Amino acid sequence: MVASYYLLKLPFTLIWHLCRITGRLLPLVFYCGDYLDYIIARETLAELGKVTLVAADRRTRAELARYGLSSRLWPVFPACVIMARHALHKFPVNNIIKIGLRHGAYHFKEFISAEKYNAFDRFFFTSKQELNQARSLGITSGAVGGFPKLDRAFNGSFSKAYLHDLLSSIGFNDQKPLILFSATWDKSGMSALDSWYNRLRELTSHYQIMVTVHPFTSSRYIRSIRNTPDVHFIEDKDILPYLLLADILISDTSSIIAEFCALNKPIITFRIPEGKRYPSELDQILDAVSIRINSFEELNKVLADITLRGDSKKEIREYYANIMFTELNGRHAEIMAAEIRKFLRSEGSPA
Numbered sequence: 001m002v003a004s005y006y007l008l009k010l011p012f013t014l015i016w017h018l019c020r021i022t023g024r025l026l027p028l029v030f031y032c033g034d035y036l037d038y039i040i041a042r043e044t045l046a047e048l049g050k051v052t053l054v055a056a057d058r059r060t061r062a063e064l065a066r067y068g069l070s071s072r073l074w075p076v077f078p079a080c081v082i083m084a085r086h087a088l089h090k091f092p093v094n095n096i097i098k099i100g101l102r103h104g105a106y107h108f109k110e111f112i113s114a115e116k117y118n119a120f121d122r123f124f125f126t127s128k129q130e131l132n133q134a135r136s137l138g139i140t141s142g143a144v145g146g147f148p149k150l151d152r153a154f155n156g157s158f159s160k161a162y163l164h165d166l167l168s169s170i171g172f173n174d175q176k177p178l179i180l181f182s183a184t185w186d187k188s189g190m191s192a193l194d195s196w197y198n199r200l201r202e203l204t205s206h207y208q209i210m211v212t213v214h215p216f217t218s219s220r221y222i223r224s225i226r227n228t229p230d231v232h233f234i235e236d237k238d239i240l241p242y243l244l245l246a247d248i249l250i251s252d253t254s255s256i257i258a259e260f261c262a263l264n265k266p267i268i269t270f271r272i273p274e275g276k277r278y279p280s281e282l283d284q285i286l287d288a289v290s291i292r293i294n295s296f297e298e299l300n301k302v303l304a305d306i307t308l309r310g311d312s313k314k315e316i317r318e319y320y321a322n323i324m325f326t327e328l329n330g331r332h333a334e335i336m337a338a339e340i341r342k343f344l345r346s347e348g349s350p351a
Contacts, residue, residue: 008089009092012077012091012092027080028344029052030081031090032054032056033083035064037084039237040148041101041148043149043152047338054081056074056087080097081097084103086116097121098119099122099340100117100123100124101123105149108253109253111139114139117134123143124145124336131144146327147262148336150259150328150332151332151333153240163244166241170232178207178245179209179250180212181200182211182254182257183217183254190272197224198224200228203299204229207303210231210234211233211234243260248266249265251290252270252272253286262324262328264317267291269290271292285320
């Protein structure tokens with residue numbers, strides 16, 4: 001546990017118990033480290049109903065407010081907290097019921113220690129397969145919740161008219177293939193960002209290019225991409241509509257690959273040296289669902305082959321999508337919310 005846990009524990013616990021005695025505990029809160037946390041949990045929170053959003057800091061609270069979302073500023077004192085990150089040091093009371101959700105789709109990095117998952121009373125994984133792997137590592141708090149962030153891709157939330165208008169709003173059309181580049185954090189040791197960030201202009205005569213990167217990406221990369229003519233850098237943290245627009249994904253080890261795999265469209269991935277949190281199965285997954293390349297110079301040929309000959313990996317991507325996600329039916333939020341309510345009832349929670 002981080003040092004702040006021990007600094008907070010005594011004062012936080014005293015105030016928490018005072019709130020409990022006086023009936024002032026918030027029944028159920030969702031902790032937002034940033035706006036992206038809310039995007040990940042939005043569909044589930046809508047199903048649950050009365051959930052108080054808690055912003056980690058004033059910046060996050062202001063960001064939520066820009067999207068019309070009211071929130072309380074941490075610290076708050078709840079009976080139950082839900083979060084999409086490992087930040088339990090912010091709620092250092094054993095009596096608080098703690099529920100965790102996946103921040104990214106599936107585990108595109110090695111699981112962190114079982115202790116950190118077991119600090120939650122319940123942690124929801126994206127599939128039965130992922131839950132079984134978690135259990136094999138000694139994680140006992142797990143349950144299957146799916147990945148509700150993807151629900152809107154499968155429940156008719158986005159009309160053709162909406163997607164057409166979005167495409168037009170970024171200055172693109174349906175005349176050329178639309179490619180989405182993505183990358184995980186450049187300092188993770190698992191990113192291929194250096195292979196392409198300053199060469200996108202070489203592709204724009206034949207393809208339309210969009211880019212999304214990890215929120216922690218160093219500013220020099222973002223500046224370069226934003227300043228590349230005819231390239232659209234996605235500022236919106238809700239990238240699902242852009243995944244639906246894209247014809248092809250080019251990435252590295254980002255968990256966005258799992259989301260694009262669920263949509264079953266062509267994927268190209270750069271090979272990178274194995275990092276310290278590189279899951280043993282990740283190469284197997286990437287070899288199966290994507291076309292692997294070693295350098296930017298290989299891109300034009302691979303893209304031309306996909307454009308001319310079509311997609312040869314649909315069946316295998318569908319197979320892996322079913323490993324990473326439990327039944328992509330647009331109902332994960334409904335199912336997860338039901339599981340959360342059932343668990344809270346079993347714990348005697350007032351939420």
